[in-house]
Structures are given as structure tokens and as C-alpha cells.
Amino acid sequence: MLAMARLTFLEGSRKKVFLITLLLSLVFLLLYGLALEFASREMLRLDVAGPQQVMIQQIIGHQLLGSGLYFASFILALLALLASVGSIASEIENGLMHAVVSKPIKRWEIVLGKFLGYTGMLIGYALLLYVGVIAINRLYNPLALTLAGPESIFYSALLFVWQPVVLLALALLLSTLLRTITAGIVAVLLYGLGSIGGFLEQIGSMVARADLLNIGIAISLFMPNDALYRKMLATVTTTDGNPLQAMTVGPFGISMPPTNAMVWYTLFYVILCLALAVYTFQKRDL
Amino acid sequence: MSLMNAIETQKLTKTYEGKGGCQDITLTVPKGSIFGFLGPNGAGKSTFVKMLVGLLHPDSGSANILGKPIKGEEARSKVGFLPENFRYHDWLTGEELLFHHGALFGLSKEEITQAIPRVLRQVGLRDREKERVGKYSKGMQQRIGLACALLPDPEVLFLDEPTSALDPLGRIEVRDLLIELREQNKTIFLNSHLLSELETVCDGIAIIKKGRLVFQGDWRELANKAYRVKVLLGPLSQEQLAEIHRLPYEVLSHHIRSSELVTEGRQEFLFSISTDDIPNLTRELIKANIPLYEVTPQIDSLEKLFIDYVKEA
Numbered sequence: 001m002l003a004m005a006r007l008t009f010l011e012g013s014r015k016k017v018f019l020i021t022l023l024l025s026l027v028f029l030l031l032y033g034l035a036l037e038f039a040s041r042e043m044l045r046l047d048v049a050g051p052q053q054v055m056i057q058q059i060i061g062h063q064l065l066g067s068g069l070y071f072a073s074f075i076l077a078l079l080a081l082l083a084s085v086g087s088i089a090s091e092i093e094n095g096l097m098h099a100v101v102s103k104p105i106k107r108w109e110i111v112l113g114k115f116l117g118y119t120g121m122l123i124g125y126a127l128l129l130y131v132g133v134i135a136i137n138r139l140y141n142p143l144a145l146t147l148a149g150p151e152s153i154f155y156s157a158l159l160f161v162w163q164p165v166v167l168l169a170l171a172l173l174l175s176t177l178l179r180t181i182t183a184g185i186v187a188v189l190l191y192g193l194g195s196i197g198g199f200l201e202q203i204g205s206m207v208a209r210a211d212l213l214n215i216g217i218a219i220s221l222f223m224p225n226d227a228l229y230r231k232m233l234a235t236v237t238t239t240d241g242n243p244l245q246a247m248t249v250g251p252f253g254i255s256m257p258p259t260n261a262m263v264w265y266t267l268f269y270v271i272l273c274l275a276l277a278v279y280t281f282q283k284r285d286l
Numbered sequence: 287m288s289l290m291n292a293i294e295t296q297k298l299t300k301t302y303e304g305k306g307g308c309q310d311i312t313l314t315v316p317k318g319s320i321f322g323f324l325g326p327n328g329a330g331k332s333t334f335v336k337m338l339v340g341l342l343h344p345d346s347g348s349a350n351i352l353g354k355p356i357k358g359e360e361a362r363s364k365v366g367f368l369p370e371n372f373r374y375h376d377w378l379t380g381e382e383l384l385f386h387h388g389a390l391f392g393l394s395k396e397e398i399t400q401a402i403p404r405v406l407r408q409v410g411l412r413d414r415e416k417e418r419v420g421k422y423s424k425g426m427q428q429r430i431g432l433a434c435a436l437l438p439d440p441e442v443l444f445l446d447e448p449t450s451a452l453d454p455l456g457r458i459e460v461r462d463l464l465i466e467l468r469e470q471n472k473t474i475f476l477n478s479h480l481l482s483e484l485e486t487v488c489d490g491i492a493i494i495k496k497g498r499l500v501f502q503g504d505w506r507e508l509a510n511k512a513y514r515v516k517v518l519l520g521p522l523s524q525e526q527l528a529e530i531h532r533l534p535y536e537v538l539s540h541h542i543r544s545s546e547l548v549t550e551g552r553q554e555f556l557f558s559i560s561t562d563d564i565p566n567l568t569r570e571l572i573k574a575n576i577p578l579y580e581v582t583p584q585i586d587s588l589e590k591l592f593i594d595y596v597k598e599a
Binding site: 002003004006007011014094095096098099100101102103104105106283285286 | 336339340341342343359360361362363365367369371372373374375377386387389390391392431434
């Protein structure tokens with residue numbers, strides 16, 4: 001299993017999709033930093049206008065932080081899905097898996113080895129991205145992080161890096177079930193569905209519509225990526241669930257942060273996806 | 287399971303929704319032999335090999351490799367496999383690839399380090415191990431695939447078309463390697479369309495047609511079953527010619543030989559005859575006062591036997 005994990009980590013790190021994503025991430029951080037630098041100048045002008053402008057500064061500050069983490073999560077999600085969704089399917093299609101499965105290793109070791117390898121790569125990359133976004137906000141947008149202590153930053157970092165791991169487990173399951181292209185399309189569609197579910201849940205909460213809320217929760221249980229993002233954002237901004245808070249973080253905000261139970265549920269979700277992936281791959285004829 | 291056998295299958299069956307694949311294959315491959323597995327395209331050869339190396343799950347039947355059931359991965363611990371459509375991680379160097387496959391075999395770092403020079407020598411890739419596999423020619427990729435299969439010093443080696451990408455010299459090298467491995471008491475299960483290669487190295491063969499086994503055993507025995515004899519006679523009178531056709535042996539062909547090495551008028555006859563009847567034939571010819579210059583038994587090539595057998599079966 002460790003041999004598979006090692007090779008997957010190396011392969012993932014050397015893949016063009018990873019290198020391009022890394023490059024684009026640097027561009028993203030550069031542009032994001034530039035935007036925050038301009039915004040910080042505007043904040044200084046608001047400072048001059050008087051202390052009554054603090055609320056506006058907070059709203060803008062949270063929106064900037066939320067947008068940064070949202071787009072960072074989006075890039076991370078694309079990398080997690082696109083790098084791994086063909087990891088089993090494409091190797092079956094091109095025959096590479098034949099030389100691997102015929103070795104004296106169990107098939108579950110192959111699936112879990114790939115999961116561990118990609119997890120290592122994604123966690124490393126996610127941490128870089130998270131540190132980049134938070135550092136830029138510390139520098140240019142410190143008001144948005146006023147209430148965030150080291151514990152919040154640490155916990156939200158854990159949630160941030162956990163996001164691609166959840167998507168990875170799903171992508172591996174799809175990779176054992178479908179052909180590469182089909183698995184890729186389904187994975188991206190499911191990711192979009194999860195985001196829609198998250199929006200519905202937040203809107204349902206804001207307008208106090210239980211049916212909308214329930215639909216959103218049901219979708220989040222099926223595809224919990226958006227719920228995880230909002231939990232992570234709620235942690236770093238220490239949002240307390242006040243509906244007004246939704247306005248302070250704009251379209252990426254939280255009117256009702258997901259509970260800790262949802263975080264535990266994602267752990268179960270990952271285990272379930274991996275168990276199904278192992279089962280499917282075990283039964284599959286190559 | 288006999289300890290003398292490397293591979294034993296009992297009614298091993300795998301079909302695809304009831305069609306294709308292979309059915310009820312009961313096969314025995316002795317240890318220390320080179321065994322050729324033949325069949326036309328789509329006969330089920332790859333299905334059978336894939337079951338043995340754990341890529342396909344059999345529908346029914348059982349199989350053992352070195353006494354261990356194929357359902358467990360333990361059966362593959364001393365088994366090397368070169369797939370027909372060999373494909374390897376082309377972004378790794380040859381050496382890195384061998385390290386990875388060695389680790390998949392469960393070998394320690396030291397064992398892999400020791401094995402790499404050996405397998406590189408065996409497949410003729412010494413001094414090329416630092417190059418990326420993606421830069422290798424197709425023949426070199428096949429060689430590195432063979433090197434991967436040889437890493438654990440396997441007792442049983444499954445080779446699916448192992449020389450398909452090699453030039454004639456490469457094929458000779460692989461053939462010599464197979465003979466060298468047999469001398470080390472390794473068992474080689476060879477799936478190849480190149481029958482001329484198989485007949486030079488194989489001890490036993492199996493022929494599969496439409497998913498069913500139609501022959502297994504020593505192909506030379508098969509060849510001996512249908513004996514033909516070429517006889518050079520003449521010059522012949524009309525009476526002598528009629529006498530020859532009256533003999534109780536079937537004349538398969540008859541023509542005047544045009545070779546410069548023989549005197550004009552000599553005639554070549556090809557008789558269908560059992561081995562035991564060859565002395566009788568020569569006696570009859572001499573008794574009829576027919577000049578006899580040459581009697582040459584004709585042994586069928588494996589290719590001819592294969593074609594005849596597959597058509598007939």
C-alpha cells in the first residue's frame with residue numbers, strides 16, 4: 001500500500017494538471033493580494049470618515065476574506081477532482097493496471113494507496129493555499145481576522161485541507177465505477193450540485209423556509225463540499241449564526257453555519273466512499 | 287495438486303454474459319517447462335491468462351499456481367507477468383520503474399537493488415536504466431516490462447506475446463533467455479502467435495478454440511501422429527508408375543523434381559504413411575525393381591499442425 005501511495009504522490013505532483021494549478025494558484029494569490037492592497041487603501045479612507053464606518057469595513061473585510069477562501073477552495077476542488085478522477089479508470093483503460101493488479105498485493109491496498117498518495121499531495125497544496133490567503137488578509141485585511149484566534153485559524157485550516165480529501169474519496173469511487181471522461185463529468189456536476197445545495201440551505205435559513213432548508217441539507221448530505229466550506233468560513237470568521245452575518249460575507253457567506261455533526265458526517269462520507277470504491281474495484285474484472 | 291506441476295486448472299470458466307471467454311479449461315503445466323498456449327484470435331487465451339494472474343474473476347472452476355489457489359494474492363508472490371498490451375509509468379526512469387514494481391512484489395530495498403542489475407542484464411537494457419521509460423522505443427518498453435516480471439526471480443512466468451515489439455535479434459535474445467530460465471527450473475507460460483518461435487522452445491503446448499481446450503501435450507507427439515514420407519524415385523516406366531499407385535499407401539503428391547542436384551527424370555512422391563509402415567514401403571519399392579534414391583520422413587511444423595488442428599477441431 002505504501003508503494004502505491006508513494007508512487008501516486010510522486011505521479012500527482014508531477015502531473016501537468018498539478019503544475020498548471022500551482023502556477024494558476026500563484027497568479028490567483030498575486031491578483032488577490034493586489035485587490036486586497038487596493039481595498040486596504042479604501043479602508044484607510046473610511047478610517048478618516050470616522051468610527052461609524054467600522055461596520056462597513058467589517059462587511060467589506062469579511063466579503064474579501066470569504067471570496068478569497070471560496071475561490072481557493074474552488075481551485076482546490078478542481079485539482080482534487082481532475083487529478084484523481086481517472087486514477088483508477090484511466091489505468092484500467094490503458095492497461096497500466098494489469099501490471100499492478102497481477103502483483104501479490106490486495107486490491108484494497110491499491111485503492112487506499114492511491115487515496116493516501118493523493119491526500120498527501122492535496123494536503124500539502126491546500127496548506128500552501130490556505131496560508132497564502134490568510135497571510136494576505138493578515139497583511140491587508142486584518143479587520144476580517146480580528147476575532148480569529150490561533151485555535152480558529154488552526155481548526156479552519158484543518159477544515160480547509162479536509163475539503164479536497166472528501167472530494168478525492170468521491171472521485172476515487174467514481175473512478176472505480178465509470179470511464180475516465182464520464183467520471184470527470186459526473187464529479188464536476190456533483191460538485192456544482194453541492195454548491196447549489198449549499199446556497200439553497202443558506203437562502204432557506206435566511207428567509208426561514210423549512211422546505212428550502214431541508215432540500216439544501218439533503219443535497220449537502222449527498223455532496224457535502226459546500227457545507228464544509230461554510231463551516232470552515234464560519235470558523236475563521238467566528239460567525240455565530242446571526243442571519244445578519246450572512247450580509248457581512250456576501251454571496252459566499254453563512255446565515256447558518258453547519259454543525260460539528262456535519263463535519264463528523266463528512267468523515268463517515270469519506271469512509272463510505274472508500275469502502276464502496278474498494279468493494280467495486282474488488283469485484284471488477286480488468 | 288502435484289508438486290511436479292507449476293500450474294493446474296480444473297474446469298476453469300469465465301464467460302462474458304454467457305458468451306466468449308473460455309470454458310471448462312482443465313490444464314496441467316509441469317514445473318521447469320516452457321509451455322505454449324495457442325489459439326486463434328478471440329479463442330479465450332487472454333481471458334485464461336488474466337484469470338491466472340488475478341485480473342479476472344473466474345465464473346467457476348479452480349486453479350492453483352505452485353500449489354496455491356489463484357484467489358489469494360499469495361499465489362502471485364513468485365509469479366511474473368508480462369501483459370500483451372504492456373504499458374508502464376512512462377514518466378519514471380527505467381530504474382525507478384523497477385524499484386516501484388519491486389516494492390509491489392514486496393521486495394525490500396536491498397533485494398531490489400540486488401535484482402535490478404540482474405534483470406537489466408537478462409533483458410539487455412544495461413546502461414539504459416537512467417532514461418525515462420517514455421523515451422524508450424516500443425521494443426525497449428517490452429524489455430523493461432519483462433525486467434519487471436523477472437524482479438522477484440519468479441518460479442512461474444506468464445508472457446503474453448513477449449516478442450511482439452522486438453526485432454529478430456531481440457526475439458533471439460528473449461528465446462535464449464527463456465531457455466536459460468528453463469535451465470534454472472523456472473516455468474514459462476507462453477502465449478504467442480509466433481508459432482515458429484514456440485516450436486523451437488516449447489516442451490508442451492495447449493490449443494484452445496472458441497473457449498474450449500482442444501489439445502494439450504507435447505506438440506512433437508502431435509506431429510508424429512500424421513507422418514508423411516518423401517520418396518525420390520526414377521526414372522520410371524509407365525508400368526512402374528502404375529505399380530507405385532497400386533501400393534496400399536496414399537500418394538499425396540507426385541512431381542518431377544527440377545533440382546539441379548538430381549538427374550533428370552527422377553520423380554518425387556509424397557506418401558501418407560504411419561511410421562511403422564516405412565520399412566514396408568521401401569521393401570515394396572525394391573521388390574518392384576523401382577530405383578530408390580531417397581526416403582525422407584516429413585515432420586509437420588507446429589504452424590501446420592496448429593492450423594490443421596484448429597480447422598479440424
